[in-house]
Amino acid sequence: MSETFSMKKLNMIEAINDALDVMMARDANIVVMGEDVGYFGGVFRATAGLQKKYGRTRVFDTPISECGIIGVAVGMGAYGLRPVPEIQFADYIYPGLDQLVSEAARLRYRSAGEYTAPITVRSPFGGGIFGGQTHSQSPEALFTHVAGLKTVIPSTPHDAKGLLIAAIEDNDPVIFFEPKRIYNGPFNGYYDKPVEPWSRHKDGAVPEGYYRIPLGKARVVREGEAMTVLAYGTMVHVAEAVLADKGVDAEIIDLRTLVPLDIETIEASVKKTGKCLIVHEATRTGGFGAELSALVQEHCFYHLEAPIERVTGFDTPYPHSLEWAYFPGPVRIGEAVDRLLKA
Amino acid sequence: MTDAGVLRMTEGARSNLPPLQLHVPEPKFRPGDAVDYSHLVIPAAGAQARPDEGCAASETHPLCLDLVRVLGDDHRAVGPWDPKLDPETLRRMLRLMALTRAFDDRMYRGQRQGKTSFYMKCTGEEATSIAPAMALASDDMVFPSYRQQGILIARGYPMVDMINQIYSNKADKLKGRQLPIMYSAREASFFSISGNLATQYPQAVGWAMASAIKGDTRIAAAWLGEGSTAEGDFHSAMTFAAVYNAPVVFNVVNNQWAISSFSGFAGAERTTFAARAIGYGIAGLRVDGNDPLAVYAATRWAANRARANGGPTLIEHFTYRAEGHSTSDDPGQYRSQAERTEWPLGDPINRLARHLEALGEWTPEAHAAMDLELAEQVKAAAKAAEGNGVLGHGLHHPFRTLFEDVFEELPWHLKEQSEQAIRERRIKWPEWKED
């Protein structure tokens, strides 16, 4: 990250808001739209104050039509704007899927670069808030599977701002999933203990003004020798807490961008540690962990000292009352860590 | 003109033309504003024609821009739409609406007391589910949104079961899987509620088409909010219903707000929601949604029409969301609090009570006694449900149920995951008994 002079303490929502603010001030082609994002500032307040500052033709509410939101974003992008639509919950992105998958993702390719879709679709995702199956999903693997879409998931306010700025500046369509469970603080999976606020966490310090974190660059959260842990979003903090609890000298890598993926950092780490644990909250079958596991196998097979471990959500819809039975928390991660240590 | 460079150059070249402007709707009132509803055209009760149920769809189209009203300012029922219900039925309607409100009040408080995660009231909109439920046959299939708890109450679904679902407890018939209020009640011909807006609309059409394929006599009815009419599913449903003349009643509950977005973001600045029927060539009615008699009459009309193979009807219920969107919402942030008090169509419970009083069939004393009795009834049901547990206090369905019903049968990977979940539970709570 570039040198910065002044930092401020922000939670993740404020950091996202700040990124939008910085970019809207720099580039008059950026427009923000979505359900309830205008006057109200979004159901999670991520766009609070922006309409007042930039006016109603740059920050506006939309009809409740995800298909419409993404479809008009593609059209605006074709004109030359840089739309940053919000989908209120990732669980509600599906009506917009055709516009994302068949249109935004393929526009550059099918027009041989004549048209592009420089849009960043922001959407809160993930569970742990007793939101039931329609406010908890982690559908990132549906998007990483689509050629032509980039998928970005921050895990700290600092990264959220820098990555969102890079996503907005990117000339290709980006899905920017925001782990809503850590909007206010780095929830670490110990759900019966209070979550420390971002203001007390080192990564709650966010540089003022413009800075970018390049897409495709992972972050080494912690260096270590015992094993490599690959995670993103909320699960970075859960993995960090569990490994600290168990006193394991693990190397924890926050992927930050799933597509394009920082394979170099992953490869170097697994070759060093010889063991790999993959953690995500999404369902297991066909999840992004399967892709990671295949890649690690392809790139590091002769360095592996144990089978690759995947810790994930279960292959069921996200439940309501049994949320913590579903969530890949400390016990599930702990068992996998023990298996790797014993191997 | 395929060269992007050429396209860009034309921007400045037409400078003699006026610049285009984007229109972004803005509601009339925001927090702190005085509210004046004089712009709303509220026709007199009884003034609307009632076409024959078998009429051409186009004959209803003037009513799409009108407002069917039965209860006048003097609390009398007037005009051709008066369903002429007997006092017994009217009192039942009143009681069901009041029970729905009492239920909402208690469940809202339960959420605030931490007994569950979430709740949604339908305050002010009770007529839009109670009156249709009474006007439909009890086995007509309903596809509601999340704000039609009144239908279950009207159909006599056990209140304790509703609360078990809200508390997500060990007696919850949905096994704690769904967000509170996302009921499913097959025995009440009540479809499983989805959190994804408008999905129930084409499903209702499909059910109605199936009923027609099989030569059944039952029809379907669906509900959604005005904001949800923007979803593609709404329009797919209209098209299919029109194409196949499906026996379905579409209800659009226009309560003016979709979370913080006013109805202008669903197109209300241009025309009414009932007017969508005109474009699809189906019958449409626009009714005073706070007038339970008008709602009843409109539903009856549409149901009779559908049952006689007259096809679909779209009914817009013009009403007002008197409270927040849900327990997660604070409407004071985006709309004027005076809207509720100034709303010119009043309150459905109040209006029906005044009507019964005008008939000499009801008194304020009887009403007060009824409210007390209903509050007690809800309280007793809540107590009984609490005996089965509240959210987050251990009294939930067994862990293995998490894996049931994903498929009819448990595949190997879910068996494995089920064992994993149970092992995790033993590690976390070694003192727990197996179930």
Ligand SMILES: Cc1ncc(C[n+]2csc(CCOP(=O)(O)OP(=O)(O)O)c2C)c(N)n1
């Ligand atoms: C597909 C989808 N998009 C967005 C949402 C989030 N959401 C839930 S309720 C709601 C507002 C709906 O308003 P309206 O249709 O008017 O119904 P009302 O709440 O007023 O009854 C929104 C945007 C959702 N549940 N599903």
Ligand SMILES: [Mg+2]
């Ligand atoms: Mg509404």
